[in-house]
Structure formats: C-alpha cells, structure tokens
Amino acid sequence: MRTAYSVETVRAAERELMARLPEGALMQRAAAGLAAACADVLGRVYGSRVVLLVGSGDNGGDALYAGARLARRGAGVRAVLLAPGRAHAGGLAALRRAGGSVVSDAGGAVGLVEQADLVVDGIVGIGGKGGLREAAVPLAEAARRGRGVVVAVDLPSGVDADTGEARGTAVRADVTVTFGAYKPGLLIDPGREYAGVVRFVDIGLGRGLAGGTGPAGSPRAEALQHADVARLLPVPGAESDKYRRGVVGIAAGSARYPGAAVLAVGGALRGGAGAVRYVGPAGGAVLARYPETLVSERGPARAGRVQAWVVGPGAGDDAATVGEVLAADVPVLIDADGLRLAEVGAVRGRGLRGVPTLMTPHAGEAAALLGVEREEVESGRLAAARELAARYEAAVLLKGSTTVVAEAGGGGAVRVNPTGTPWLATAGSGDVLSGLGGSLLAAGLSAVDAGSVAAYLHGLAGRFAAEGAPVAAEDVAGRIAEAWRSVVGAGV
Ligand SMILES: NC(=O)C1=CN([C@@H]2O[C@H](COP(=O)(O)OP(=O)(O)OC[C@H]3O[C@@H](n4cnc5c(N)ncnc54)[C@H](OP(=O)(O)O)[C@@H]3O)[C@@H](O)[C@H]2O)[C@@H](O)CC1
Ligand SMILES: Nc1ncnc2c1ncn2[C@@H]1O[C@H](COP(=O)(O)OP(=O)(O)O)[C@@H](O)[C@H]1O
Ligand SMILES: [K+]
Secondary structure, three states, X not given: OEEEOOHHHHHHHHHHHHOOOOOOHHHHHHHHHHHHHHHHHHOOOOOOEEEEEEOOOXXXXXXXXXXXXXXXXXXXXXXXXXOHHHOOHHHHHHHHHOOOEEEOOHHHHHHHHHHOOEEEEEOOOOOOOOOOOHHHHHHHHHHHHOOOEEEEEOOOOOEOOOOOOEOOOOOOOOEEEEEOOEOHHHOOOOHHHHHOEEEEEOOOOHHXXXXXXXXXXXXXXXXXXHHHHHHHOOOOOOOOOOOOOOEEEEEOOOOOOHHHHHHHHHHHHOOOOOEEEEEOOOHHHHHHHOOOOEEEOOOHHHOOOOOEEEEOOOOOOOHHHHHHHHHXXXXXXXXXXXXXXXXXXXXXXXXXXXXXXXXXXXXXHHHHHXXXXXXXXXXXXXXXXXXXXXXXXXXXXXXXXXXXXXOOOOOOOEEEOOXXXXXXXXXXXXXXXXXXXXXXXXXXXXXXXXXXXHHHHHHHHHHHHHOOOOOOHHHHHHOHHHHHHHHHHOOO
C-alpha cells in the first residue's frame, strides 16, 4: 500500500525527528536525494545548465543545497530568487561557495529558464497557501515551454499538498522528488498530473508517521498496489460451488438502454462471483450475449437469493426497483440512474444498520447529489467523495481521471486508484465497472475493498485493451481476466 499523509502529520513527524538530529540534517538528506534525482534525469551533470526557482521558504533551501551539489559536479547553476531578501541564507551561501550564481533580475529570467537543461522548482512546498503568486507565473510558464526537464521539489508549486487542487497556474513537472512521505496531492488529479513521475526520498520520517495515532497520525490517502489487490481477490477453494462463491444480482437496463444491462453483466461475470442473476427488461439482450446468466422475470425481491445487488445502470426512471433493492439486507452497489433515484434516507438507514452500500457516481452525478458545480467536484475529489460518504453513510467511489473511494461516513484514508487510462472515458465503461464491483461485493469483499479492487482491475483492463488506441466498453470487460492474472502473477 502506498500511503500519503497530510501536511499536518508530516510536519509533526518532522518536528519529532528534528528534535533528535543536528540542525539542518533533514534538509541535507532532502537535498542529497534531490541532487541525485536531478543527476539521474540530466544524465551528464558536467557542463549542464541548471536554473533553480527559489522561493522564500525551506523548499527553496532544498533547491539551493541541491544546486550546490550539482555545481560541485560541474553544472552551471543559476538561482532565480522570487523573494531575494528571504531566500534560505545557508543554502544561498552553499551555492555561492560551490560556484553557482544568483540572477539579479527575476523578471528577466524567463529566457534563462527556457534555455536550461534542468529547471528545479523550489518556489514553494508544503508551506504553500493558494495558487502560485503572480511573480512566479511567467517562470512556471517558461519552464513548461522550455526545452529542459522540470524537477519539482517536494511537490509542484501551486498544487495543494493535501487535496491535489491547482488554483490558477501551477508548475508542470516531469519529475517530482518528494521527501519523507507521499502527500495526497501527488496521488490525486489534477495534482498528480502536474507532478509527473514521483520519486520518493526517505529522510527518516517513517517512525514518526508509523507511530502517529488518531486522525492526525493516520494516512489521509492510500493507493493499492498489485500485492494488496492480489491479497484481496477472491479465490475459489476445493469446497466452493457457485452459490458459495456468491451470487450477484444485476438490476439494470431498460427498454431504452438494454446495453447497460449487458455491459454490467459482462463486468459481473468477470468479478469472482459464482453466478450472475439478472432482473429487468433487457433479459433477451443479456442472454443473447451471455447465456450463462440466470435471468429472472420477477422483480428483485422475488428473483432468488443473491449476496449483493447492482442497481441503476441504464435503469431510466424505475424508482420502484431501486427502492426494492435498497430494502434488501445484502450489500448494494448503486450506479448511474440509481443514484438519482435512491432516497438518502433509505441509503443512510442501510449504513446505520450496518448493511454496506457502495455508490459509484462520476463527477457530474456527484455534483448533482451534492448540489454543487461539476468543476467543484473535479478540483476537490477527496472532499467531494468524503462529503457524499458522510451524507449517505455509504462508501463512495467517485469515478474520473483519478478515481477515489471513501468509506461510509467519510472518515479514514481515501483510496486513490493508481491504474486507468483516459481511454476509459468511453460510453458504457462505467457499466462494466459497476458489474465488476458488485461481483466482488457478492464474493465477500467490503464496500471499500470491492470498489477499489474493481477500479484497479478495470483501470488495468482499460490499459490492456487500449494500448494507445480507442476502446469500446466491451473490450474492457474482455480484458478483466488478463488484468486479474497480471495482478496475481506479480506475487503476494
Ligand atoms: N521541515 C522539514 O523538516 C523539512 C522540510 N523540507 C522542505 O521544506 C518545505 C517546507 O518549507 P517551509 O515550511 O519553509 O515552506 P515552503 O513550502 O518553502 O513555503 C513557505 C514559503 O513560501 C511562501 N508562500 C506561501 N504560499 C505561496 C505561494 N502560493 N506562492 C509563492 N510563495 C508562497 C511563504 O511566504 P510568505 O507567505 O511568508 O510570503 C513562505 O515563506 C518542504 O516542502 C520541503 O521541501 C525538507 O528540507 C525536508 C525537511
Ligand atoms: N479522464 C479519465 N481518465 C481515466 N479514467 C477515466 C477518465 N474519465 C472517465 N474515466 C473512467 O471511465 C469510466 C466511465 O464511467 P462513466 O462516467 O460511468 O461512463 P458510462 O456511464 O458511459 O459508463 C469510469 O471508470 C471512469 O473512472
Ligand atoms: K516546489
């Protein structure tokens, strides 16, 4: 599991560690890691042109000390100071001793930035508030336009470390070298995209973080990795039969949207449940594509036993079916039209009775449920997912460029999905995800595990199906088994 900690937690761990170490030791660790990463991306340090963008805090200090190390190895290093009177004094002295220089006119440094082989963004780190300030904007833009590689120190300046929000302009990095702990903003879009490839430098915070207790000490965000998913995937044993493996019910599709039912069933058949039961008006279309489906002519309450339901994809305005499914005392995944039709009280009641519900909105659906603009959800995914999870007392999987999963009630670490591809933004791929998630629920995974494992496999299947070209939702469903195999094959 890759875990990300809030600024508050990182600061507390730093304080604890700093009290036990000689002054400046942590910054030297950070700068050494940063310089090594810069040398890697440069390939050849000697003779290279390096420009440091230096703000008024310790983030700039890291950049200056790393610049000094590069200067000692023969790079031509020039520092652009955004707040000349307040730049880190020790770092500045070190850079000068190593032969680096300071550009006196920050405003005139745009050309230098454009021509550099490497631009180091030390404008602001975890001490940043709001977006980039005016004076830094032309430099950030020049770094993006320029020919060199951009390395961000700790996080790209202008990105909020705790949420991944980028208000206005932010630095677009090729590589971000982060210290001590991942910050949530490095895992969640848009911040994740601004960060490029993230390299982690261990400065020894581990004990302080691991020893943290309560909300301040626990991770704010976490991302599953192959081994975590492999441990969670259901595996049939010698004693298994199709019923013991779990039966998932799919209440989806309508005369107008029969395809949603077919796609949801397609996802469900690949998700580990032993059987898929379908109820709804698209039985003919479902059987034509998937003859192994158990199609029922009756409503959900009389369709036969299931261990979990999926309700909503392509459901149109069938509120009665949604109500019937929510009344069942088994886990339910609510998607698409079902989200609009589900009564808050009915979903909350389930949560308060301890019956899991997983809601899977995209940003537009989440915005409608919260009564805010879509942009607000997209720029603050963590907060939106937590807020919905609190209102509905249900786990919430918010789909999109970064899919995030919050647990019922909205507390705890939010799972951030590391797989996926923008090619997944294709009609019907969400229906496949809902079936897959429902199947994992029926196989016995918790709502958060089912949602995050489904998103993980779906994202991998999407990558396998796409390989740089457009995909249809059916293609994604068809590659889930391969995604599953690749996860299990990676070993536990
Ligand atoms: N602590 C440690 O042990 C270690 C910390 N380390 C490093 O220190 C970093 C944190 O350093 P920090 O606390 O000095 O804050 P930092 O991110 O440099 O920014 C604060 C300054 O920026 C300014 N500023 C604020 N907002 C701004 C904006 N939007 N745009 C522009 N400027 C803005 C603000 O100025 P003011 O508001 O006062 O004008 C303030 O002076 C951390 O990310 C890591 O790199 C490593 O060395 C490892 C050990
Ligand atoms: N920009 C993107 N990058 C990665 N994945 C995306 C992006 N946009 C959408 N997706 C994924 O594509 C799927 C689309 O689901 P959804 O919006 O429900 O579409 P539909 O209702 O047509 O099935 C989700 O899994 C979502 O996470
Ligand atoms: K930075």
